[in-house]
Amino acid sequence: MGRYVVRRLLQMIPVFIGATFLIFVMVYALGDPVAALFGDRAPDPATARQLRAEFNLDKPVWQQYLLYMGNIFTGDFGTAFNGEPVTDLMGRAFPISFRLMLTALVIELVLGILLGVITGLRRGRAFDTSILMATLVVIAIPTFVLGTTAQFLFGVQLGWINPAVSPEGRFSELLLPGIILALVSLAYVTRLTRTSVAENTRADYIRTAVAKGLPRRRVTVRHLLRNSLIPVVTYLGADIGTLMAGAIVTERIFNIQGVGFQLYQGILRQNSPTVVGFVVVLVLIFLLANLLVDLLYAVLDPRIRYV
């Protein structure tokens, strides 16, 4: 187990280097960030030159990359073009996005598994059919339509919530955005759990559990659920990354100044230090989340042993 974790951590190094280099090159290919800084006006040549020198933009791309990576390992993610250190931006953005992700994750976990188990056990009944249709609707409608509709309905019409989330991003404010963010994944978790439960109810060991005279509840919770959750956990591992980085739309709708918001601004202004810095951290989070899921997988299924 220990050796497996070390090996997985070591494997992260090439993935990390590759991912950051790709992002670096892509942002570089976006064009001249200094020109973008000046918008429509032609940049003042002297100022432009000064900025280019300050941000090492006058050096070749590979040199820029090496300089950048060297700085990262000293904890310096560079400075955004507005003069603010990128680490400060991260310090503000990541906690909010993390809270948003956590809200969404809890919603899709609890509700998704609950709905999945109920529909899986009652295949073909009215409840199952309606939930199944609802998940299709949720998957089919784009998040920005659901998000803006919910914002308008609950924030503007009914006035239950503040339509925009404050910069502090408290949990209470993040509930509705969390639901909106969770919806699509929730639909997938429900469907995945449903299929898994439906498949496992026909398993021989469930028949054995019933033949042992166990109460229905115990058969479901102890024998059925744990086996059915194995594929769901795999899905959730990949989903954590999506929830963290893919919150751009939701964060824009509710004016949440999280990771998605900062990334969007960074790309819009060709602010390479911000974009690369944020993506680097996202890549790390994604890799760690997946490692965690793989370890959890072994806990759920004793047949899997990592050596």
Place this chain on the structure above:
Amino acid sequence: MSIEPVEITPADAPGVPLLEVRDLHVEFHTREGAAHAVNGVSYTVDAGETLAVLGESGSGKSVTAQTIMGILDMPPGRITGGEILFRGQDMLKMSEAQRRKIRGNQIAMIFQDALSSLNPVLSVGFQLGEMFRVHRGASRKEAKAKAIELMDRVRIPAAKERVNDYPHQFSGGMRQRIMIAMALALEPDVIIADEPTTALDVTVQAQVMDLLAELQREHNMGLILITHDLGVVADVADKIAVMYAGRIVENAPVHELYKRPAHPYAKGLLESIPRLDLKGQELYAISGLPPSLTAVPSGCAFNPRCPLATDQCRTEVPPLVQVTEQDGTPITGRSSACHLWKETIHG
């Protein structure tokens, strides 16, 4: 080495069999219409007695067992008639809660494939101990101690060290021992073993079967042994019920059946066992295939495959009748559902 059938009536109700299936009918709803899986099956088992239910796949032997256990999938299954009396009480009329208390506690079942029948993500100790926790309200610690005791009893080496292992860490024979231990846990009155040795190596089959027979004797349990293997039956069963297309076609004490079968199907089964003294000769096989349960042939279901079939066999369903000696004295425990049983047994 057959054992004479011993008639032991349970102490609490004299004359009442421990378990009695009476005229049971079960159908399955399929796309081709109703499949009549069980058509009026009756049998009894007493304490200390072993009933072997013999038949090909699709003969209804497993469905009958699942109906007794109450683990039949309904739908598509449907019980359309009959009674299942446990100590004289009809289990089909009991509430689900009542039946659940009997399940595993007084009537337990051993399944064919122990690997798929044991939960892969729970330790064997947990799965064994669960019986005591649920039915006896034992604590976690007590349940574990009981699990180790059970594993010892079915002779799993190093039970104490292996109690926390998972099913996939055991060999096939050991896994089947765990299944037996689980069925035995609460010392039930009846054990139903559905092809308990089919998935095992031949060398292990005998060990597992001997263990089962030994434990049955020790606890004076009734055993229903469902099998298609005549070799397994000979050593352990007291009486045999041969099933074909959802009906019992012959009942007989085990040595009687081997000596002189009274139904052409049973006779065919016996003749298709390879024998050392007939080495080199072609092995007998019953021609044709078992019928589809949605389209059972009219008359006797076996008639298209029967070498003796007459017109009567093609139109009239033969009732299960008492088999007698040539002079007319009835033979205890014997009956046959064949128009030509006399020719089969005496001719």
